Amino acid sequence: xxxxxxPGPAVFALALTALIAAPVCAEVTAITGATVHxxxxxxxxxxxxxxxxxGIVTAVGNxxxxxxxxxxxxxxxxxxxxxxxxxxxxxxLVEVDAVAGTVDFIQRGDQFSAGFDVADAYNPRSSxxxxxxxxxxxxxxxxPDGASIDQLGNYSRVLSGLASVVHLGDADDYLLDRGVAVxxxxxxxxGDLAAGSRAAALMILRTAMDxxxxxxxxxxxxxxxxxxxxxxxxxxxxALSAVLSGERKLVVxxxxxxxxxxxxxxxxxxxxxxxIVGGTEAWLVAAELATAGVPVILDSIGNLPGSFERLNxxxxxxxxxxxxxxxxxxGGDSFSQNHNARNITQAxxxxxxxxxxxxxxxxxxxxxxxEIFGLDEQxxxxxxxxxxxxxxxxxxxxxLQSYPEQVMIGGRLVPMESRQTLLRDRYLQSESPxxxxxx
Amino acid sequence: xxxxxxLVVTCLAVAGCQHDESADRSSETSSESAFSSRYAALPNExxxxxxxxxxxxxxxxxxxxxxxMQDGKIAAVGNNLSHEGALVVDxxxxxVTPGIIDLHSHLGVYPSPSVEAHADGNEMTAANTAEVWxxxxxxxxxxxFVAALAGGVTSLQILPGSANLFGGRSVTVKNVPGRTVxxxxxxxxxxxxKMACGENPKRVYGFGKGVAPFTRMxxxxxxxxxxxxxxxxxxxxxxxxxxxxxxxxRDLQLETLVGVLDGEILVHNHCYRADEMAIMxxxxxxxxxxxxxxxxAVEAYKIPDLLADSGxxxxxxxxxxxxxxxxxxxxxxxxxxxxxxxxxxxxHSDDDLGIQRLxxxxxxxxxxxxxAGMNITPGHAIRWITSNPAKALGIGDLVGTLETGKxxxxxxxxxxxxxxxxxxxxxxxxxxxxxxxxxxxRNPVTDFTxxxxxxxxxxx
Numbered sequence: 050x051x052x053x054x055x056p057g058p059a060v061f062a063l064a065l066t067a068l069i070a071a072p073v074c075a076e077v078t079a080i081t082g083a084t085v086h087x088x089x090x091x092x093x094x095x096x097x098x099x100x101x102x103x104g105i106v107t108a109v110g111n112x113x114x115x116x117x118x119x120x121x122x123x124x125x126x127x128x129x130x131x132x133x134x135x136x137x138x139x140x141x142l143v144e145v146d147a148v149a150g151t152v153d154f155i156q157r158g159d160q161f162s163a164g165f166d167v168a169d170a171y172n173p174r175s176s177x178x179x180x181x182x183x184x185x186x187x188x189x190x191x192x193p194d195g196a197s198i199d200q201l202g203n204y205s206r207v208l209s210g211l212a213s214v215v216h217l218g219d220a221d222d223y224l225l226d227r228g229v230a231v232x233x234x235x236x237x238x239x240g241d242l243a244a245g246s247r248a249a250a251l252m253i254l255r256t257a258m259d260x261x262x263x264x265x266x267x268x269x270x271x272x273x274x275x276x277x278x279x280x281x282x283x284x285x286x287x288a289l290s291a292v293l294s295g296e297r298k299l300v301v302x303x304x305x306x307x308x309x310x311x312x313x314x315x316x317x318x319x320x321x322x323x324x325i326v327g328g329t330e331a332w333l334v335a336a337e338l339a340t341a342g343v344p345v346i347l348d349s350i351g352n353l354p355g356s357f358e359r360l361n362x363x364x365x366x367x368x369x370x371x372x373x374x375x376x377x378x379x380g381g382d383s384f385s386q387n388h389n390a391r392n393i394t395q396a397x398x399x400x401x402x403x404x405x406x407x408x409x410x411x412x413x414x415x416x417x418x419x420e421i422f423g424l425d426e427q428x429x430x431x432x433x434x435x436x437x438x439x440x441x442x443x444x445x446x447x448x449l450q451s452y453p454e455q456v457m458i459g460g461r462l463v464p465m466e467s468r469q470t471l472l473r474d475r476y477l478q479s480e481s482p483x484x485x486x487x488x
Numbered sequence: 489x490x491x492x493x494x495l496v497v498t499c500l501a502v503a504g505c506q507h508d509e510s511a512d513r514s515s516e517t518s519s520e521s522a523f524s525s526r527y528a529a530l531p532n533e534x535x536x537x538x539x540x541x542x543x544x545x546x547x548x549x550x551x552x553x554x555x556x557m558q559d560g561k562i563a564a565v566g567n568n569l570s571h572e573g574a575l576v577v578d579x580x581x582x583x584v585t586p587g588i589i590d591l592h593s594h595l596g597v598y599p600s601p602s603v604e605a606h607a608d609g610n611e612m613t614a615a616n617t618a619e620v621w622x623x624x625x626x627x628x629x630x631x632x633f634v635a636a637l638a639g640g641v642t643s644l645q646i647l648p649g650s651a652n653l654f655g656g657r658s659v660t661v662k663n664v665p666g667r668t669v670x671x672x673x674x675x676x677x678x679x680x681x682k683m684a685c686g687e688n689p690k691r692v693y694g695f696g697k698g699v700a701p702f703t704r705m706x707x708x709x710x711x712x713x714x715x716x717x718x719x720x721x722x723x724x725x726x727x728x729x730x731x732x733x734x735x736x737x738r739d740l741q742l743e744t745l746v747g748v749l750d751g752e753i754l755v756h757n758h759c760y761r762a763d764e765m766a767i768m769x770x771x772x773x774x775x776x777x778x779x780x781x782x783x784x785a786v787e788a789y790k791i792p793d794l795l796a797d798s799g800x801x802x803x804x805x806x807x808x809x810x811x812x813x814x815x816x817x818x819x820x821x822x823x824x825x826x827x828x829x830x831x832x833x834x835x836h837s838d839d840d841l842g843i844q845r846l847x848x849x850x851x852x853x854x855x856x857x858x859x860a861g862m863n864i865t866p867g868h869a870i871r872w873i874t875s876n877p878a879k880a881l882g883i884g885d886l887v888g889t890l891e892t893g894k895x896x897x898x899x900x901x902x903x904x905x906x907x908x909x910x911x912x913x914x915x916x917x918x919x920x921x922x923x924x925x926x927x928x929x930r931n932p933v934t935d936f937t938x939x940x941x942x943x944x945x946x947x948x
Contacts, residue, residue, distance in 0.1 A: 146810065176810075352635060353635055355601055356602065402910070451855060469809075
C-alpha cells in the first residue's frame with residue numbers, strides 16, 4: 050500500500066491498518082470518544098463508547114467501563130454512525146455496465162420471471178464492493194434490473210425476479226436475506242414490457258398472483274398434472290406464493306401518483322406487503338401511502354419531468370413523506386446506485402437541504418431501509434445485540450467533504466483500500482522517475 | 489453580434505492565433521452571421537450586494553466584501569463600497585461567486601421529458617457530421633434550463649452527442665428563458681466543434697452499422713482524412729479569392745472544420761482514456777489546430793503534464809465511473825491531480841441533474857483531495873466551474889470572474905457553496921435578477937411546466 054500524504058488521517062489510517070491482520074471479531078473492541086449517532090432509541094450521544102464482541106454490539110453509552118482486554122479504537126472528535134444501506138441496486142452483479150459478460154442482473158429471453166434469483170451471481174470481490182464500502186456502504190439490496198431494455202439489448206419482465214440483502218464485508222456469509230422480495234415493474238416501464246399498456250402490466254401481475262395462490266393450495270394436483278395451465282412456471286409461482294403468504298415482499302417500481310394508487314389497491318386486494326421504489330409523485334398520495342403502511346424507496350434528487358409519469362417531480366418529496374408519516378429510504382436511483390451507491394449520503398443531504406430533519410436524513414440511509422426490508426433486528430442502528438456494522442467518519446456523514454476513516458462490518462475492520470485508492474496513490478507520485486507501472 | 493467583440497474573444501482563446509489574418513477570414517466565413525444572437529439583457533438596476541463572502545473566480549476569497557453591479561457589468565468588488573442610488577442587498581452570511589458555467593450540457597437537445605420526439609442531440613447517421621449545429625435542435629422550453637438556473641448556472645455550452653468522430657457545432661448560451669435559441673445565444677461566444685474518441689464511434693458505426701470506424705485506429709484514420717479534406721478546401725477557397733480557380737461549392741461540413749483550422753471554432757473533444765488524449769493532441773499538432781478541452785477526461789490524471797504543456801483543459805465528473813470500459817479507471821481526485829500539475833481543470837455535468845449542483849460535485853473532489861493530502865481552497869476550486877470553463881469556451885474575457893468590467897453574471901448562495909445544505913439564493917445575468925429563491929412568483933416557468941402541481945409558482 051502506498052502512503053497517503055495527509056498527516057492526521059494518514060496516521061489514523063495506518064494505525065488501524067495494523068490492526069486488520071489480527072482477528073478483531075473474536076475479541077472485545079471499544080470505540081471511544083466519538084459522537085455516536087445510534088439511529089436507535091439512544092439517539093445521538095457525545096463522547097460515547099461502543100463496545101463490540103464477536104461481531105455484535107454489546108453496549109453503547111457514556112459511562113461504560115472498558116473491559117481490560119479490549120482492543121481500543123480512539124475516535125475522539127470523530128462521528129460514528131451505523132453502516133449505510135443502499136436500498137436497491139446491483140452491487141456485485143455488475144463490473145462494467147457495457148461489458149456484457151460482467152452483467153448478471155438482467156436476462157435475455159423469458160425463462161424466469163418472479164423466480165429469477167440473482168443472489169448466486171453476487172461477487173463479493175467486485176471492485177464496486179470495496180469502492181462503496183470504504184465510502185460507508187455496508188449493506189446492499191441486490192436485485193434484477195427493471196429496465197425495459199438495457200444498452201446490451203437485455204430486457205426485463207413485469208415480474209423481474211428476486212431481491213436479496215447482502216453485507217459488503219469479506220466474510221463468506223454475505224447473504225443476510227436471500228429472496229427478501231419480488232421485484233415488479235408497473236407504470237411506463239411495466240406498460241412497455243406488457244405490450245404497451247400499464248393496465249396490461251397490472252393484469253399480468255394480478256393474473257400471476259391468482260395463479261400463485263391456486264398453485265400454493267394445489268401443489269400436489271399441479272405435480273400430477275391435474276391443474277389448469279398457469280401464466281408462470283413452477284419456479285416463478287413458488288417465488289410469488291411466498292409474497293402471498295407474507296414471507297417476502299413485493300417491490301413495485303412506479304412513479305406516477307395514479308400508478309402508485311393502483312399498486313396500493315393491488316396490495317390491499319391480495320393483502321401483501323408492498324414497497325414502492327421510485328415514487329417520484331409519492332408526495333401527491335402521501336396520506337394514502339401512510340394509511341396503507343406502504344414504504345417508499347425514493348429517488349430524492351430527480352426534480353425534472355423526465356417522463357410523463359414524473360411530471361410532478363420535486364425535491365421536497367422526502368420532507369413531505371416524513372411529515373405524512375410514510376416510511377422511506379433514499380437511493381437506488383441512477384444517481385446513487387451501483388458504482389456510485391456511495392452518493393446516497395449526498396442524496397440524503399439534498400433531502401435535508403429541502404426540509405427533511407437531519408436525523409431523518411441519516412435514518413433514510415441506515416435504519417429505514419433495514420426496516421423496509423424487515424432486517425432491523427440485525428442492522429440499521431447501533432444497538433445492543435445488533436451486528437457491529439458501523440462507520441467512523443471524520444465529520445458529518447452527509448457533508449460532501451466527509452469520508453469514513455474506518456468501516457467495520459460484522460466487527461471486522463475493513464481494509465480502507467480499493468482499486469481507486471490504488472490508482473490515486475500511484476498517480477500522486479508524479480515525481481517518480483519510473484513509469485507508473487513500476488510505482 | 490458585434491464583430492469587434494468576436495475577434496477579441498477568439499484571439500484570446502486561441503494561443504498564437506494570428507490576429508490580422510484570422511480577422512480577415514472570420515469576416516469571410518459565410519456561416520458566421522447565420523442564426524446570430526438576438527440575446528438582449530433583461531432590465532437591470534444598479535445593485536450593491538453587501539457584506540458577503542466573495543469568491544472572485546480569480547482564486548481569491550474576500551470576507552465582508554461588497555459587489556457592485558452597474559449597467560450589467562461588475563463595477564467594483566471590495567470592502568465598504570457604496571454607490572448612490574444603488575439597490576442595496578444585504579448579503580450577510582451569504583457567499584457570492586461568478587455565475588456557474590457548465591462546459592458540457594445537452595439541455596434543449598435532450599430535454600425533459602426525454603421522449604423520442606425530443607431526442608435531437610446525436611446525428612447518428614455518419615461518423616462525420618461536422619455540418620450539424622446543436623443550436624438547430626435546442627428546445628428553449630426544456631424545464632432543465634430553469635432548474636439549472638436554480639443551481640446558479642448562468643452560461644452553458646450545449647453540445648451534440650458523442651456517437652460521431654465529428655458530432656457537429658456546439659452553441660454557448662446564456663441561461664435566460666427565451667422563445668428561441670437565438671434569444672439565448674451568448675453574444676460573441678465562438679462556436680465549438682464536438683469531437684469524440686473511443687468506444688462510442690466504434691460501437692455505433694463499426695459494431696452497429698458495419699461501417700468505419702470499427703476500431704480506435706479507424707477513429708484516428710477518420711479524423712485525419714477529414715482534416716486533410718478541410719485543409720484542401722481551405723486552400724481552394726483561398727486561391728479562388730485570389731482569382732486562382734473557381735471557389736468550391738460551399739460545404740457545411742468542411743466549413744466547420746476550416747473554422748477550427750482558422751482558430752475561430754474551438755474543439756471540445758469527448759475523450760476518456762489518457763492514451764487516446766495523447767493521440768488527439770498529436771493529431772491537433774499534425775494539422776495545426778488546438779484542442780480547447782477534453783470532456784469526460786476520466787483518465788486526465790494520468791497525463792496532467794501533457795495537458796499542461798498543450799494548454800488543453802480537462803473537463804471531468806466528480807465520480808462517474810464503470811459504466812463502460814473506458815470509464816473503468818475513474819477516480820474522484822482526477823480534477824485535483826490535473827490542477828496540481830498546473831493544468832486547467834473543469835467540472836462539467838453532461839447531465840440535467842448534475843448541472844443543478846456543479847458546486848456539490850466540486851465539493852466531493854475537494855473532500856477526496858484533502859484526504860489524499862491536497863488542500864484546495866474554496867477560492868481556488870470555484871474556478872473549476874467558473875473561470876476555467878469560461879476560458880475553454882473562449883469567453884474568459886467576458887465572464888467567469890468578478891473582475892471589474894466583466895458581465896455581471898453572479899450567483900448568490902445562502903452559505904458556503906460547497907456545502908450540501910446550501911442553496912442558491914439569487915442569480916443575476918448581465919446585472920438583471922433572473923432568479924430569487926425568496927420570491928418564487930417572479931421566477932421563470934417554462935411553457936411545459938406551466939400549471940404543473942409541483943411547479944408551485946417557480947423554479948425548484
